[in-house]
Amino acid sequence: MRIDVVTLFPDFMRQCAAVGVVGRAQQRELLQVETWNPRDYATDNYRTVDGRTSGGGPGMVMLIEPLRKALSAMREAAPEPVHLIYLSPQGARLTQGRVEALARLPRIALLCGRYEGVDERLLAHEVDEELSIGDYVLSGGELGAAVIIDAVGRLQQGALNDAQSAEQDSFSNGLLDCPHYAKPVHDALGDVPEVLLSGDHAAINRWRLKQALGRTWLRRPDLLAQRALDAQSRALLDEFRREHAK
Numbered sequence: 581m582r583i584d585v586v587t588l589f590p591d592f593m594r595q596c597a598a599v600g601v602v603g604r605a606q607q608r609e610l611l612q613v614e615t616w617n618p619r620d621y622a623t624d625n626y627r628t629v630d631g632r633t634s635g636g637g638p639g640m641v642m643l644i645e646p647l648r649k650a651l652s653a654m655r656e657a658a659p660e661p662v663h664l665i666y667l668s669p670q671g672a673r674l675t676q677g678r679v680e681a682l683a684r685l686p687r688i689a690l691l692c693g694r695y696e697g698v699d700e701r702l703l704a705h706e707v708d709e710e711l712s713i714g715d716y717v718l719s720g721g722e723l724g725a726a727v728i729i730d731a732v733g734r735l736q737q738g739a740l741n742d743a744q745s746a747e748q749d750s751f752s753n754g755l756l757d758c759p760h761y762a763k764p765v766h767d768a769l770g771d772v773p774e775v776l777l778s779g780d781h782a783a784i785n786r787w788r789l790k791q792a793l794g795r796t797w798l799r800r801p802d803l804l805a806q807r808a809l810d811a812q813s814r815a816l817l818d819e820f821r822r823e824h825a826k
């Protein structure tokens with residue numbers, strides 16, 4: 581998969597894509613991340629990429645021309661058609677479901693806003709989809725782009741080793757994660773739960789599912805509502821609720 585990022589901060593984006601699982605996916609050529617800086621396409625001596633907002637008021641807007649040229653160069657750099665995503669507070673909230681759909685595309689491009697955003701005419705003409713990573717004020721779309729690169733990059737076939745794939749699967753069951761413990765078994769902060777030391781893998785799996793269900797119920801009932809529970813899960817959650825009520 582190829583991901584192109586149009587950004588005023590290419591070094592930042594390249595660094596985000598160079599570490600960990602995504603960095604390794606690039607080394608293995610499972611993923612290719614390229615950056616395009618609109619400032620390289622600004623024709624004036626000051627390499628201007630922003631302009632005063634029409635109608636007056638504070639703040640600047642990203643100019644059409646440098647972006648249009650950067651996007652055109654980006655599209656021409658590879659034969660695959662591009663699905664262009666604008667990272668934006670006005671976008672649809674990013675979900676794991678959408679990440680999984682994007683991960684199956686041959687090529688996507690991520691447009692990152694700065695200042696007050698991008699001239700609406702450029703967006704209307706060029707952008708296929710707007711996505712948001714959440715409801716808070718950010719300085720630019722780059723962190724949104726980094727989230728998509730990571731979430732989509734790790735899903736490329738072969739990017740994860742077996743342990744990481746199992747981890748991914750457990751995260752993708754729509755529930756919050758169960759508590760995790762490492763050594764020492766006994767610590768000033770407390771002990772590892774007995775069941776995890778028992779070697780009884782059925783009991784351990786049961787405990788982990790019960791904890792995941794219980795924590796989702798307590799902290800993210802909205803996630804639980806999205807998920808049909810089978811009989812075993814319903815029974816485990818009831819058990820958790822009864823113990824929690826005491």
Ligand SMILES: CC(C)(C)c1cccc(C(=O)NCC2(NC(=O)c3cccc4nocc34)CCCC2)c1
Pocket residue numbers: 667668669693694695696697698711712713714715716717718719720721724725
């Ligand atoms: C959400 C709410 C708090 C109501 C709000 C209302 C109006 C503006 C902003 C705001 O942050 N504007 C600034 C910019 N923000 C983002 O790019 C951005 C922000 C959030 C999630 C994102 N996911 O991707 C890109 C995202 C847009 C132009 C430069 C950065 C935020």
